[in-house]
Amino acid sequence: MIYRESGQFKTTYKADQAILPIFQDKVAMGLLMFFAFVIIPFIADDYWLSSILIPFLALSLAALGLNVLTGYAGQISLGTAAFMAVGAFAAYNLQVRVPEVPFLIAFIWGGLCSASIGILFGLPSLRIKGFYLAVATLAAQFFIEWLLTNFGWFTNYDSSGVITAPPLGIFGFAIDNPLSKYLLVLTIVVLCAFAVRNLARSEIGRAWMAVRDMDIAAEAIGINLMKTKLLAFGVSSFLCGLAGALWAYIVLGTVEPQAFDIMRSFEILFMVVIGGLGSVSGAFLGAGFMILLPILLNNLGSIVTGSAISTETIAHIEFMVFGAFIIFFLIVEPKGLARLWQIAKEKLRLWPFPY
């Protein structure tokens, strides 16, 4: 009912193909950005920033990456965490070997390395589909995890096999407090989301979706499946790698390869499934959901039982709830929260009419 599209007519394709063609959406997005960049810095305390918002953003980025692969190009992957790891360790190593490199370059380098590894492990996707491919990505998961653990070179021969991110700074400003870190991550993530949205509505995005929806037809209209799939793997792993770098540098600071184990891969996959396959907003909704649910459970638990429950129990309940939600969403709405949101929006646009 808030949508009043009458009178919003388009006289150019530029306007009609704008990223947010409807005025009300532009406003909404504007408000959201204002809130994220201006309001939050004022209202959020360090706890919120460093243990909720920053992780949320970093994981959203990873989910965004996986969504490119699974949601848009229809190629399932269980190796997300591995690609994150590659990003993190590549960025770290570049800075260790060449200290004068600014961290942003290092991050991008991390992304690029991750992308190339992603493409490498994407090669099987040309012959195999579905969970066969999932297995291939699992191979990546275990192999990379092992590689980083067993070869000291990657951790710069750290005795305890961990990497410690060097302090961040940009143009002389030290990025050391939660707020500045938050703003940094936010900027990076927003830019990436914007880029993915653009790809999705461009020639590349259509190629991806064509491959996802009907690969035979896609070939018949001249889409090169190999290039398209590998590009998806590349872009996806680039984003995951970047996310990994953020995770290592800003969220954790000190990382061991096990921080990127298969559990993390599943976590990201869940975010995408719950959030919504094939939509940018889905990545964020999913991540938000996965981050907030445990906190919610915790508080609920303590309210119900009066006393705080053992973290173990919480963890187990978490497992169950996540699992249940995955199944629920796959049954009820495979396109996830994002789709639900979309339906609500449709309803609002038609209101009060049912159709």
Next chain:
Amino acid sequence: MSRDFSSLDTFPKILRNNAVIFKGKPSVREKEFGIWQTLSWDDFYKRAIILASGLRDSGLKRGEKIAIIGDNRPNLYLSIAAAQILGAIPVPCYQDSVADELKYILEHAEVKIAIVENQEQVDKLLEIKTKLPLLKSIYFDDPRGLEEYKEEEVKALDEILLKNIDLDINLDEDIDKTSKDDISIMLYTSGTTGRPKGVLLSYYNIISVTSVACELEGTSSNDEVVAYLPMAWVGDNIFCVAQSYISGFCINCPESRDTLTIDMREIGPTYYFAPPRVWEGMLTQLMVRMQDASKIKLWAFNYFMRVAKKWGNDILDKKKVPLFYRLLYGLGYFLVYGPLKNNLGLTRVRIAYTAGEAMGPDTFLFYRSLGINLKVLYGQTEASVFVSLHRNGDVDPKTVGPVFPGVDVKIEKGEVFYKGPGVFKGYYKNEQATKETIDEKGWVKTGDAGVIDNNGHLKIIDRAKDVGKLNSGKMFAPKYLENKLKFCGIIKEAVAFGDNKDFVSCFINIDLEAVASWAERNNIAYSGYIDLAGQSSVYDLIAKEIEKVNEDLAQDKELNDSQIKRFLILHKELDADDGELTRTNKVRRNLISERYGKLIDALYSSENHCYIETEVTFEDGRKGSISADLKIQDMKIIDLEDKVA
């Protein structure tokens, strides 16, 4: 900004001026290839000039006629402008008229050049070409399917437009030559009887009336109007062409017939004209759609519609309304009215007119209660439309409003006469008809029976010649009855009989969409129109409505004898293609009463059913015949005297 139209006394002159003062502002938009392709006033002028010079090259001279046939398309509006620049007279024709209807008009108007929309129209003209020796060239706008045409007189409009596109032509002389008494346009009225007559309207007629109208409603270059009504109909020429010339606002042409609603919604016109049937259609549709809404929505809808019904009009007329109800209405606006208007594309409507037929008070008030300033207008082609018009804050659904500024109206023997600056120059090549219509003092005969009520509003009852007498000697106004019937929403058309009869009876056409959805809701199975129309449950449904009408009539001393005693539901929809309706969908009474004589006799016999076979014309022109055995139902007459006694 109002200009002095004593110097700018013809459309070409105004257009030339617009090209300067409205430079860069949109004059025409067309939704094509998915976006609204816009033509600014200066482009429009430039193209008009190019087209004009092209037409002159192909031999078009002052005073000659040029036919315009097709849906509302920028290039067709352009053609009108071009013709006027050359001092030629544009003759728009109904795009859906069949070949021989066109033949009559093109022959009668001695048309030399026809500018048409598409293949469909070209084919029609080629069909009758041999009978039209004068017709030299046919220009088409949309080349689709016409590449292979070999006929030399068939040419693409683009040929002209593109040929001279970049050389700059000056036709100022021709434009200056045009004078206020030149014929601006010739419109054929699809008269309810006989052959169509060519109404000649001068620049003076149109401009003088239209400028007043614009003044009255304060139209400006920021207004938006959607052009969807036939170009051959006077309304389109006044509300779209003339007023956009004078106020400089933009005409928007929809993409195609089946996208009209979407396009309406996108544009959101600020100035909207629609005949009652369109408004009613919209309302029926809306109600049908609401039927399957969820409980809560439906409740909210019904509740707030009640609120609107109670307070909406007063708020619209700026009357005093308790604060609480203002707030409630505001809430309703957010939840229901606003979204509704938005869905119908009426959010931005400032000025809304209806005319041509009487409109159901309920429908009328429904739209007003939504905050849409809907007003009734009474007019005629012969008057350049405006005879009377509701004023803001002084609206009465039962009337057609106070007389229009500058127009005089008198009632003689119950019939309405008017005179004013808009009065037409006469019928083309039809002196005698002209004489019959305008007397030497300039009074024009409307042929409508009406009265002026005590707040100075004109009230139209019926066509004067249709007003007859029952054998009881009481007045019989069929149109009045028919409209009353049609207001109920499930009756699409009705034809009442009773002149020189003992009682009133009528034919009914059910509104398929409305009745069908009713049938679905009451899960009544039916195979098609004929079947549905024949169902006794439908008969009962209609009978209920007629009963309401009868009760209402019983109140009125003059009309209480006009209560409907018997009726039947026709087995086919009355159709313009079969000549039963005019192109503007007015009932052709005589034709119907001769074609269905058998049924009428049955109505006045003791029969309770009647077999009939009728010939019909399908969309594609093929002829066929359908037959049915129609049931006749009796109604009981309410007599108040009895009740009193």
Next chain:
Amino acid sequence: MDWWFFIEVFVGGLLSGVMYSLVALGFVLIFKASGVFNFAQGAMVLFAALTFVRLLEMGVPALLTMAITIGVMILLAIFIERVMLRPLVNQDLIILFMATIGLNYFIEGFAQLIWGSHVGVLDLGVDQYAAFEIGNALINKFDVWAALIAGSLVLVLSLFFRFTVIGRALRAVADDHQAALSVGIPLSTIWVYVWSTAGIVALVAGVVWGSKLGVQFAISTVALKAIPVLIIGGFTSVPGAIIGGLIVGCGEKLAEVYLGTYIGYGIENWFPYMLALIVLMIRPEGLFGEKIIERV
């Protein structure tokens, strides 16, 4: 090179391979019957083992425990069919696959929630480290023992498939679902059967693994070991699962021992996957699997 040592490693590999096959069997059963790749098999192993060991800890006699646990696994199967499979029937297989990942989480959480996550000790009366010598090669008793169990289980299964109505029905389903219906057993029932059987297999696997590693969360990850086994052996063949297991088993042991020195140890985590990957590229349907027909 020391051949006795090689034999020792080789046999050790074969024996541990049998253990993988044990888990893989569960996958194969379900995949054969419903085309679903049941990622939750690992969780089912954990669940079965936990139930079993906790009941023992409560002092319930072994046989009764066995019976109860089997009952529980059957209930689980019914639950899964009702809640997950039925609504997702004739959905995209990849959707079902992801659903089983969800299921995996659910069961893992559930199992540990009710049974607690402390390590359960399961003693089958066989000494973990006792070994006997063949020539100069040390063979681990326990492994042999486990291999025997696995072997007998395979035997039982194949008998079950061959000589019982249900068994034949299941085989029929494997071929095509219509056939199954013609046997006169509704698909949902068949699924319950399959998942129950898989559950029982999981129990056996759980007990064996549990007694080897101790009953704890870790044993659910043996499922991850089983996946390459399946790829290599083919998803649809029981013998495939066995042989796949053997290949993976000795493959990784040999690699660990002989490659490890050069590229570092702990490679058994990924080595099977690399093997699987190679098989996939050459023969996507696996060594023993039926050809996957692609619609053109």
Next chain:
Amino acid sequence: MNVNAKNNKSAKLEVLMDIKDISLSFGGLKALQNVNLHIQKGEILAIIGPNGAGKSSMLNVISGIYIPQKGVVEWKGKLRKKIAPHDIARMGIARTFQNIALFRGMSALENILTGRNILMKRNLFLEALYLGMGRKQEEEHRQKAEEIIDFLEIQSIRKTPVARLPYGLQKRVELGRALALEPELLLLDEPMAGMNVEEKEDMCRFILDVNEQFGTTIVLIEHDMGVVMDISDRVAVLDYGIKIADGTPDEVRSEQKVIDAYLGAG
């Protein structure tokens, strides 16, 4: 008007594709045996025949998905080698599928735009930033796609997800997607299958218009003779993998073998 169209078509006799004595078999089953067929530029050629007559195999040979074991296929006078499926489109051959193969996740417009993909340049960065040529080409090709939408009269469903469209319209969108490639040769696999009469009439009209306005060569395979006969310039009849007739509709109609084949097929 149609008539003149046909006339000036039979004027040009340039052969677009020449299929010489090909045989194709899967394992034991012989799908095609010693079939000769040439496709003339600008014609509408219908390949008909009872079920299992090898129509689809023929279409796949033409489109290059199948490589016949025996015989050669010449494309514009040159021998055609084995090509990757996605290069067929670049050769100027587009096709529709018997059971609709639209991209269900996209709108009608997006489906048609996807058909333009091979005519677009790929630039990851510009597309990611939606800048410069990344945006320009989207707008240019939108224009082209819109022309097709206009041509097929599907303006009203432009932005509707194809999954929601009725069968007939889906077929139309699929035709649109094929047209978007601006192909020289358009292969239609049972374009009228499962349509009602009006839908069939529309489809015929569009096929004829495509052929007339864009001069596209069209090869369509159909199961029933009915509609095809009216719109095609030439008809080839297959039966059990063998070509039993090839000629104008009238010639073919009167061919005894054909009548038998169809009676045989019941």
